[in-house]
Amino acid sequence: MTRRPLDWLIFVSIGLVAGLLSGLFGVGGGILIVPALVLAARFDPRLASGTSLAAIVPISLIGVVSYAATGNVDWAAALLLAIGAIVGAQIGTHLLAILPRRAIQWGFIGFIAVVVVSLFLVIPSRDASVELNLLSMGALVLTGLVVGVLSGLLGIGGGAVIVPVLILLFGASDLVAKGTSLLVMVPTAISGTFGNARRRNVDIGAAAVIGISACATTALGAIAAAALSPLVANILFAAFLIAVGVQLVVRALKRN
Incomplete structure (x- = not known):
C-alpha cells in the first residue's frame, strides 16, 4: 500500500497522543488509535483495529515500567x-474476520458509551487494594476473557474495561488499576496481533511508527496521572471519549 508523507505524520501524531493517554488513563491507546486511523488515515475498520492492537504492545510496555x-x-x-485475556483475544480476532464492517463500527461506538457512563459511576480511592480469594480470582480470569475478546475485536488494549472493573468490583486504587491494566495489555495485545497477522488485519509499518512515537509520551502521562485527582482524571477522559464517539456516530450515519 502506497503511503503519502502525510500518512507518516499522522501516524507519529497519533502515537504521541496515544502514549500520553495510555500513561494518563491506563489504556493502551486503542480508544484513540482506531478512530484516528479510520478518520484521518482512511483505514478500513478491521485494519485499523488490528494495527491498533499491534501498536499497543510497545505503548503498554513503557506504561508498565512507569x-x-x-x-x-x-x-x-x-x-x-x-x-483469560490471551484466550479471549484469539476469540476476538476470529470474530473480527467474520463480522460485518458496520457491526464492528457500531460495536465500538456502543463500547465508548458504556465506558463514559462507568467513568461517572466510579470515583476511586488512592488507598484501595485488591484482595484475592477463590471467588475474586475466578472473576479476574472471567474479566480477562471479556477484555481479550474486546481487544481482538475492537483493537483496544482493554484498559477502558479493566481500569473501572478493578476499581468498582475488586477495590483497587486508580493508580494500581492503571498500572495493572497496562501490564495485562502486553500479552493480550501480542496474542491478538498474532491472530490478526494470520488474517492480514494488521499494518505492521504503521503500528511500529505509532507504537515507537507513543513511547516518547507514555511516561509523561503516568506522571500526570499521579498529579491529578481521580475525579478530574475521570472527567477529562469522559470528555475525550464523548468527542470521539460523536465523530464516529456522524461517520457511521453518513454511510447509511
Missing part, C-alpha cells in the same frame, strides 16, 4: 486477568 517504578502494579491480579 507505573511499576512507583509500586503501582498488582502482579498477581495482572496474571489472572492475562490468563
Whole structure:
C-alpha cells in the first residue's frame, strides 16, 4: 500500500497522543488509535483495529515500567486477568474476520458509551487494594476473557474495561488499576496481533511508527496521572471519549 508523507505524520501524531493517554488513563491507546486511523488515515475498520492492537504492545510496555517504578502494579491480579485475556483475544480476532464492517463500527461506538457512563459511576480511592480469594480470582480470569475478546475485536488494549472493573468490583486504587491494566495489555495485545497477522488485519509499518512515537509520551502521562485527582482524571477522559464517539456516530450515519 502506497503511503503519502502525510500518512507518516499522522501516524507519529497519533502515537504521541496515544502514549500520553495510555500513561494518563491506563489504556493502551486503542480508544484513540482506531478512530484516528479510520478518520484521518482512511483505514478500513478491521485494519485499523488490528494495527491498533499491534501498536499497543510497545505503548503498554513503557506504561508498565512507569507505573511499576512507583509500586503501582498488582502482579498477581495482572496474571489472572492475562490468563483469560490471551484466550479471549484469539476469540476476538476470529470474530473480527467474520463480522460485518458496520457491526464492528457500531460495536465500538456502543463500547465508548458504556465506558463514559462507568467513568461517572466510579470515583476511586488512592488507598484501595485488591484482595484475592477463590471467588475474586475466578472473576479476574472471567474479566480477562471479556477484555481479550474486546481487544481482538475492537483493537483496544482493554484498559477502558479493566481500569473501572478493578476499581468498582475488586477495590483497587486508580493508580494500581492503571498500572495493572497496562501490564495485562502486553500479552493480550501480542496474542491478538498474532491472530490478526494470520488474517492480514494488521499494518505492521504503521503500528511500529505509532507504537515507537507513543513511547516518547507514555511516561509523561503516568506522571500526570499521579498529579491529578481521580475525579478530574475521570472527567477529562469522559470528555475525550464523548468527542470521539460523536465523530464516529456522524461517520457511521453518513454511510447509511
